[in-house]
Amino acid sequence: MTLFWLILMNCLIMKMIFCLIVLLIKEADNDDAEHMEEDVDGDLADIEALNYDDLDSVSKLQKTQRFTDIMQKVEDALENGSENSTHGIVLEDDPEYQLIVDCNALSVDIENEIVIIHNFIRDKYRLKFPELESLVHHPIDYARVVKKIANEMDLTLVDLEGFLPSAIIMVVSVTASTTSGKPLPEDVLQKTIDACDRALALDSAKKKVLDFVESRMGYIAPNLSAIVGSAVAAKIIGTAGGLSALAKMPACNVQLLGAKKKNLAGFSTATSQFRVGYLEQTEIFQSTPPSLRMRACRLLASKSTLAARVDSTRGDPAGKTGRTLRAEIHKKIEKWQEPPPAKQPKPLPVPDSEPRKKRGGRRLRKMKERYAITDMRKLANRMQFGIPEESSLGDGLGEGYGMLGQAGSGKLRVSVGQSKLAAKVAKKFKDRSYGTSGATSGLTSSLAFTPVQGIELSNPQANQFGGTQSTYFSETGTFSKIKRT
Amino acid sequence: MEYLLPTLRKKQEVDSLIRDTLDKVLVLRFGLSSDAVCLQLDDVLYKSVKDVSKFVTVALVDTTEEEIQVYLKYFDITYVPSIVFFFNAHHMKMDSGSADHTKWVGTFQRKQDFVDVVEEHMVQGCKSSLCNCRRYTERQ
Numbered sequence: 001m002t003l004f005w006l007i008l009m010n011c012l013i014m015k016m017i018f019c020l021i022v023l024l025i026k027e028a029d030n031d032d033a034e035h036m037e038e039d040v041d042g043d044l045a046d047i048e049a050l051n052y053d054d055l056d057s058v059s060k061l062q063k064t065q066r067f068t069d070i071m072q073k074v075e076d077a078l079e080n081g082s083e084n085s086t087h088g089i090v091l092e093d094d095p096e097y098q099l100i101v102d103c104n105a106l107s108v109d110i111e112n113e114i115v116i117i118h119n120f121i122r123d124k125y126r127l128k129f130p131e132l133e134s135l136v137h138h139p140i141d142y143a144r145v146v147k148k149i150a151n152e153m154d155l156t157l158v159d160l161e162g163f164l165p166s167a168i169i170m171v172v173s174v175t176a177s178t179t180s181g182k183p184l185p186e187d188v189l190q191k192t193i194d195a196c197d198r199a200l201a202l203d204s205a206k207k208k209v210l211d212f213v214e215s216r217m218g219y220i221a222p223n224l225s226a227i228v229g230s231a232v233a234a235k236i237i238g239t240a241g242g243l244s245a246l247a248k249m250p251a252c253n254v255q256l257l258g259a260k261k262k263n264l265a266g267f268s269t270a271t272s273q274f275r276v277g278y279l280e281q282t283e284i285f286q287s288t289p290p291s292l293r294m295r296a297c298r299l300l301a302s303k304s305t306l307a308a309r310v311d312s313t314r315g316d317p318a319g320k321t322g323r324t325l326r327a328e329i330h331k332k333i334e335k336w337q338e339p340p341p342a343k344q345p346k347p348l349p350v351p352d353s354e355p356r357k358k359r360g361g362r363r364l365r366k367m368k369e370r371y372a373i374t375d376m377r378k379l380a381n382r383m384q385f386g387i388p389e390e391s392s393l394g395d396g397l398g399e400g401y402g403m404l405g406q407a408g409s410g411k412l413r414v415s416v417g418q419s420k421l422a423a424k425v426a427k428k429f430k431d432r433s434y435g436t437s438g439a440t441s442g443l444t445s446s447l448a449f450t451p452v453q454g455i456e457l458s459n460p461q462a463n464q465f466g467g468t469q470s471t472y473f474s475e476t477g478t479f480s481k482i483k484r485t
Numbered sequence: 486m487e488y489l490l491p492t493l494r495k496k497q498e499v500d501s502l503i504r505d506t507l508d509k510v511l512v513l514r515f516g517l518s519s520d521a522v523c524l525q526l527d528d529v530l531y532k533s534v535k536d537v538s539k540f541v542t543v544a545l546v547d548t549t550e551e552e553i554q555v556y557l558k559y560f561d562i563t564y565v566p567s568i569v570f571f572f573n574a575h576h577m578k579m580d581s582g583s584a585d586h587t588k589w590v591g592t593f594q595r596k597q598d599f600v601d602v603v604e605e606h607m608v609q610g611c612k613s614s615l616c617n618c619r620r621y622t623e624r625q
Contacts, residue, residue, distance in 0.1 A: 345536070351604045
């Protein structure tokens, strides 16, 4: 009895402890939620953002201390200009390097934040103009357009020049005239405009950060900027999330950093750019002829990955490796553009002096077997000594049968045998049955009757070999397919 | 056409060429370089010389020269241009549809015709006991 109570008490205690633990975790979760929203996990934010109404509950980055700190430092550094700190200091200890590392992380965060805000704006604006999100993909462009259009129902009064390419403006105007949206209430509109402002502010902050990183690029990653130029180097380091992250990436990923998604809206994909990212903006890429661009891009990606790896370990602070790699790239691209060597007309070979290449092997043997002489024909070719052979027309006229069917021949019965050639031809024609679903006979009509009523003509040759013709033991059949059940 | 293909004017030159061409078909064109038909033939010969150079030598013999008259009499050359084929110093005879099998009279219409004729000479020359060039007719 006491044992039973002991167990029960234990269970209760375990339950309580379990509940406590769950509570603790939940609290910890709530603390982490802020960080998670800033982090890459946009999914969690989406789920949480489903029941939001306020912008601030969604995007918190601008309010964080970290953000403001870094922005302040960046602005200071930009004002001070580049002061080349002594190279004697180990890179990691240099405060500016730390700042640059932080900037990289921040730019990634800003980008994610922009995506979240974009979702927010999109959800709010969906009531007004649902089709806009599928026409304008880029979040910043979308924010700008939303801000411009605001609550306007007639798009001819709105001037979108400069925000979008003219083709898309046209499509947008046309779609707006037939949209199923209704004007937004005032407070929702205000929130949306706020969100757009915030997105644009974040975008400008990101630009500032990138400018700063770019100006310091020669110091951080000399080899990489020697190959692709400092602007592009800054961008790809920013997108990769740091120099060491970039160094860990395979070259194929580096090639695609910053690649834009396909733009639709009636544009055919025949002219769309191939898969290049920020590398497209490099000087080397722009100066190669279009036919070689794909190869050049791959070459660039691989060499810049090498340079990034050198840079991440500070193996060559002077940038010499980068310059040699760049020279190598130039040389290779030059080589590709050389015309091929002129073709020399060759004199004809001496007739019959080259040996004919005879093939052998199983395949050839099997192929020859199909045309080989069958046993029946062999027997028919031979004759027995002293015995006149039977012939097809009798009396020595017509084809002779030789030893076929004679008493003296060793075989009791000569069968037709499996003619491999015939089997192969039959199989080929069977495989080619066009469009007959299920019914194997070629005499079924394809008229549209119900399956029960289908017309089938009777095959006059069906009973030629007598009785039921089983395909399993058929002499002209081929291997059967054994289906796995 | 003298400057494009080797032209022979002396008997001694012709002799040495015939003797010295080993394992190759020797094509001797007897004719005048001013004759129209001859010019056409020379053109065809010149165009194909590069292609068949592995098994053919081509030379032009000027029939107006004194020393060459001996050859004209020997080969019974009356019509110009005429081509005589040699293989390993042996005169090759060919049935070209006319009565005369010892030479080819006239011009070739196309380069390919000439190449065919000469290839056939090569094959026959190799097949015969005249040469010891290897041929892969049977499986090795």
